Structures are given as structure tokens and as C-alpha cells.
Amino acid sequence: MPSFGLSCNASNEFEDEETRLQADIDEIFRIVPSAPGAKPLCYRFSPKKVCSSPSEKSENEKDLFWKRSPSVDSLDSVCNGIFELIASGSKTDQTVEYNRVNDMTPLERLEDMLPPFRVCLSGRVNPFPASCNNEPNFYRKTFLSTIFAGSFAGNNGLDLQPVIFKGSQSTRSDRKLRIEARVMQLFVNNDKFLKIHGSINDVTNRHHRLGDFALITEFVGNEESHLSYTLDEVCVSMKIEMGFSRITAIKMGIDIAHALRSMHMAGLLHCNLTCKSVLIKPNEPRYTVKIIKLGNTCLIDAPIGLDIKHSGIKTNPFTIVNEIEDDFAPELYQQGALPSIKTDVYSLGTILYELGSFGYVASMKRLGKECMSQKPEDRPSLETVIATMKNTLRPGAARGPRTRPNGPKTLG
Structure with missing residues (x-):
């Protein structure tokens, strides 16, 4: 019975295919970083039995003309290894994040979650005068804070519209006001909340008493009386x-x-x-x-x-x-x-x-x-x-x- 063999060229083709497959797997492991403490994984291909003749009736006849082929187990091992690396790294990141958040106070967690607010404006504060005294209209004094309506002159696009100023005069009330600014920033596209235009710093004019930090928001009220x-x-x-x-x-x-x-x-x-x-x-x-x-x-x-x-x-x-x-x-x-x-x-x-x-x-x-x-x-x-x-x-x-x-x- 004549025997059938593989030509040298065919053999080289299969050798090259295996090399390319192995190179792809190596590239995946290069891109996916190993998690800290992860054990090295074996991801080399294993050979399979090759039939010597197409007339040979065996279960491995489908593997005829293959010099070497990667086994299913070998490829499966690579995939599982990648998943393990990703899962291990993800769990490590989650643990670090959990410990970081767990060490925070509730107020620190709130400040960590809210979006930053860094819109600082410059200009001149002009309180709207009241009709019967020298206090600004809508002037309200709360605990170490001041609120009134007015205009804000400067290169900020707010010259022609009334706004509300709200200032703080202590470190603790300043922190509360900054939280309020960041919450308003979070809902800046929601028309059920005041729109915040920005903030101003170190406004020490004794007339309007806004203090070290103040917010400028849209005005809501009667635009004729400014109330x-x-x-x-x-x-x-x-x-x-x-x-x-x-x-x-x-x-x-x-x-x-x-x-x-x-x-x-x-x-x-x-x-x-x-x-x-x-x-x-x-x-x-x-x-x-x-x-x-x-x-x-x-x-x-x-x-x-x-x-x-x-x-x-x-x-x-x-x-x-x-x-x-x-x-x-x-x-x-x-x-x-x-x-x-x-x-x-x-x-x-x-x-x-x-x-x-x-x-x-x-x-x-x-x-x-x-x-x-x-x-x-x-x-x-x-x-x-x-x-x-x-x-x-x-x-x-x-x-x-x-x-x-x-x-x-x-x-x-």
C-alpha cells in the first residue's frame, strides 16, 4: 500500500501557523498585566497525534495533514488564565477602593462623590438698593452667611441680568456652601434647581459682607422689585x-x-x-x-x-x-x-x-x-x-x- 506523507512546504506552513497562534497568545499576555501575587501560567501548545495515511480508518482521521495542532485544552487554559488575571486584578482594585472609602467619614464620602466646582469669576458686586434703607434688597443674614440680590459687573456675561449672591464668613459655613455649590453643579441641567453661574473669593466689602467665599446663582423672583x-x-x-x-x-x-x-x-x-x-x-x-x-x-x-x-x-x-x-x-x-x-x-x-x-x-x-x-x-x-x-x-x-x-x- 502506498504511503502518503507531508511535503516539506506543508510542514512549514503548519509550523508557521502554530508560531503565529503562539505569538497572538503571547501578545495577549503582554497587554493584560499580571495581578500582584499571581502565579505564572503555562500557555504553550501541546501536540496531538497525527495519522500517517488518509486510508487509515481511525477517529483521528480529521487530523490528517496536520503536523502539529494546538489542543483544545491548551487554548482553554489560556482563556481561563486571562479571565483569572482580570478577575484577580479587579478584586484587588475593589478591595483597595473599599478600604479607601471605608476609612472616610460620611461627609468626606459625600465630598469624594460630588463633582468638583472650580468656576471662579471676577467682577464687581452691585447689590440692588432697598427702597427704605441702605440694606440690599432680599438681604438675609443666616448663621455666618449673607444672601441678597444684585448684579455682577465684569467680563462674565452676567451684566444685564439679576443674580443672587450667597456668601460665607467662616471655615465651617464655607465648607457647607461649597457642598451646596457642588450639588447645584451636579444638577446644572435640571430646571428644578437653581442654576449656578460661579463663585467669587475674598469679597470683603463691608457693605455687602459676602466674606471669603460666595456663590452667584440665577435670580428667581420678581424682576421688577428684585424680591x-x-x-x-x-x-x-x-x-x-x-x-x-x-x-x-x-x-x-x-x-x-x-x-x-x-x-x-x-x-x-x-x-x-x-x-x-x-x-x-x-x-x-x-x-x-x-x-x-x-x-x-x-x-x-x-x-x-x-x-x-x-x-x-x-x-x-x-x-x-x-x-x-x-x-x-x-x-x-x-x-x-x-x-x-x-x-x-x-x-x-x-x-x-x-x-x-x-x-x-x-x-x-x-x-x-x-x-x-x-x-x-x-x-x-x-x-x-x-x-x-x-x-x-x-x-x-x-x-x-x-x-x-x-x-x-x-x-x-
């Missing part, structure tokens, strides 16, 4: 006479709930959401709301305990002084209690209750009371809250008077 209004001033204390329809009240509630949900989806808690934390701008065809007071923001998975007082003087810029006890969830007054998504929902409920009372929307008041349930587990999710308010807008829903008249309201 800004909070929801508290309109619906609760009623210092400002302003009426709006029940539909506007519901839509304002939906906007506030959407803003809070945006924070939760970003892994953040507001922690200081009250009627004083919402600015109102009387726009056409309906009012605009903006969420403010973001300095007490914290991470959902690393909450910071709140220091809430009903009266007295602040001794810490992170302390919340609020005269209305019901503005915050009851569990926050317990020793060692921490804020959560449910405590934010409770605070939202107080706002919805006031909006429902002011706009004569009974269903909104009921929803606010539900959000203010004493037990956190009884409070609805934000998705449920939003869906309920949207359902109230449907034709045929129970309606009260179309417009809230100006004047005192009765809670009940």
Missing part, C-alpha cells in the same frame, strides 16, 4: 399676597417631587426640605419652583445625623433651626437617628399639605398626610406620590375653587 419668595412666605406665613389655581398647586407639587426623586436617583438625600427650601417665581403660564438649601445634603448609603432645633441660635452651620416641629420626620428627633429616603418623603408631605391647603386641593392634603405617616414604612414611594398627583389632574377629578383668593387660610 424672591419662598413657598413658606406665600402659603404658610402669608407675608406675600399671591394667589394661584389648584392646577398650579398640583403641578408645583409634582415639580418638587420630581426634583427630590432626581436627588434620590443620584444617591443623595436633601435632609432640609421644607416650604422655606422652595423658591417661587410667578411665570406665565404657570409658576416656577426651584429647590434651594442644599448644604445639608448627604449620601443615601452614608447619611449624616441632623442637628434640628426649634428655637435658639445656631452654633454650627449644619444645624437646622426650624420653628415648625412637623417639618421633619419624628424619628429624626430620636437619639442617633439618621435621615433616609423616608424622612425626605415625610418632608415632601408637609409641602404637599400646605400646597393642598392653600390651593384648596383636598386630595393633595390627604396625600401630604399619608407622606407624613408616623411609621416610615407607611409612607408611599415618590413614584406613587407623583402618579397620584398626576391622576388628580385628569378630567373628572374632584375639584375645589379654581383660584385661591388672597388672604388667610384655615388648616384642617
Whole structure:
């Protein structure tokens, strides 16, 4: 029986193919770095049995004309080795990152997560003069901080528009203000939050008292009087006479709930959401709301305990002084209690209750009371809250008077 053999050229072709395959594997291992402490892996090819004749009936007839071929086990070993290296390196990186984050305080973790804010502007601060005294309009003095409306002259594109200045005058209040700036930067494309234009440093003019660090944000309010209004001033204390329809009240509630949900989806808690934390701008065809007071923001998975007082003087810029006890969830007054998504929902409920009372929307008041349930587990999710308010807008829903008249309201 004549025998069949491989020519020298065929043999060389298969030798070259194996060399190329081996070179590819070597290149992969060169690109994929070894993890620290990883053992070297064997990834050389092993030979397989070769038949000597095409007429030979055997299970290995398919390997005819192959001088050498890489075994499946050898290739499988290479792939598994690469996966092990990647997994080992990934686990090592995860361990290092876990240890780094675990050593941080909740406040440090928040600052590590928020995007940096480095937009520093230069120019001249021009407070809007008040009509009856020398203080700037919308001048408000809080704990070592100052807020007022004005204009900012300089090569910054803000010359022709009113802005709000908010400054700090201590290291601790400066840190809180910088957190607020970074949160606003995170939501710069969300129209439910104040748009931040930039910051200014070392503004020591005694007239406007902005201190070492100040923020410049968009102005929200009456552009003729340069006054800004909070929801508290309109619906609760009623210092400002302003009426709006029940539909506007519901839509304002939906906007506030959407803003809070945006924070939760970003892994953040507001922690200081009250009627004083919402600015109102009387726009056409309906009012605009903006969420403010973001300095007490914290991470959902690393909450910071709140220091809430009903009266007295602040001794810490992170302390919340609020005269209305019901503005915050009851569990926050317990020793060692921490804020959560449910405590934010409770605070939202107080706002919805006031909006429902002011706009004569009974269903909104009921929803606010539900959000203010004493037990956190009884409070609805934000998705449920939003869906309920949207359902109230449907034709045929129970309606009260179309417009809230100006004047005192009765809670009940």
C-alpha cells in the first residue's frame, strides 16, 4: 500500500501557523498585566497525534495533514488564565477602593462623590438698593452667611441680568456652601434647581459682607422689585399676597417631587426640605419652583445625623433651626437617628399639605398626610406620590375653587 506523507512546504506552513497562534497568545499576555501575587501560567501548545495515511480508518482521521495542532485544552487554559488575571486584578482594585472609602467619614464620602466646582469669576458686586434703607434688597443674614440680590459687573456675561449672591464668613459655613455649590453643579441641567453661574473669593466689602467665599446663582423672583419668595412666605406665613389655581398647586407639587426623586436617583438625600427650601417665581403660564438649601445634603448609603432645633441660635452651620416641629420626620428627633429616603418623603408631605391647603386641593392634603405617616414604612414611594398627583389632574377629578383668593387660610 502506498504511503502518503507531508511535503516539506506543508510542514512549514503548519509550523508557521502554530508560531503565529503562539505569538497572538503571547501578545495577549503582554497587554493584560499580571495581578500582584499571581502565579505564572503555562500557555504553550501541546501536540496531538497525527495519522500517517488518509486510508487509515481511525477517529483521528480529521487530523490528517496536520503536523502539529494546538489542543483544545491548551487554548482553554489560556482563556481561563486571562479571565483569572482580570478577575484577580479587579478584586484587588475593589478591595483597595473599599478600604479607601471605608476609612472616610460620611461627609468626606459625600465630598469624594460630588463633582468638583472650580468656576471662579471676577467682577464687581452691585447689590440692588432697598427702597427704605441702605440694606440690599432680599438681604438675609443666616448663621455666618449673607444672601441678597444684585448684579455682577465684569467680563462674565452676567451684566444685564439679576443674580443672587450667597456668601460665607467662616471655615465651617464655607465648607457647607461649597457642598451646596457642588450639588447645584451636579444638577446644572435640571430646571428644578437653581442654576449656578460661579463663585467669587475674598469679597470683603463691608457693605455687602459676602466674606471669603460666595456663590452667584440665577435670580428667581420678581424682576421688577428684585424680591424672591419662598413657598413658606406665600402659603404658610402669608407675608406675600399671591394667589394661584389648584392646577398650579398640583403641578408645583409634582415639580418638587420630581426634583427630590432626581436627588434620590443620584444617591443623595436633601435632609432640609421644607416650604422655606422652595423658591417661587410667578411665570406665565404657570409658576416656577426651584429647590434651594442644599448644604445639608448627604449620601443615601452614608447619611449624616441632623442637628434640628426649634428655637435658639445656631452654633454650627449644619444645624437646622426650624420653628415648625412637623417639618421633619419624628424619628429624626430620636437619639442617633439618621435621615433616609423616608424622612425626605415625610418632608415632601408637609409641602404637599400646605400646597393642598392653600390651593384648596383636598386630595393633595390627604396625600401630604399619608407622606407624613408616623411609621416610615407607611409612607408611599415618590413614584406613587407623583402618579397620584398626576391622576388628580385628569378630567373628572374632584375639584375645589379654581383660584385661591388672597388672604388667610384655615388648616384642617
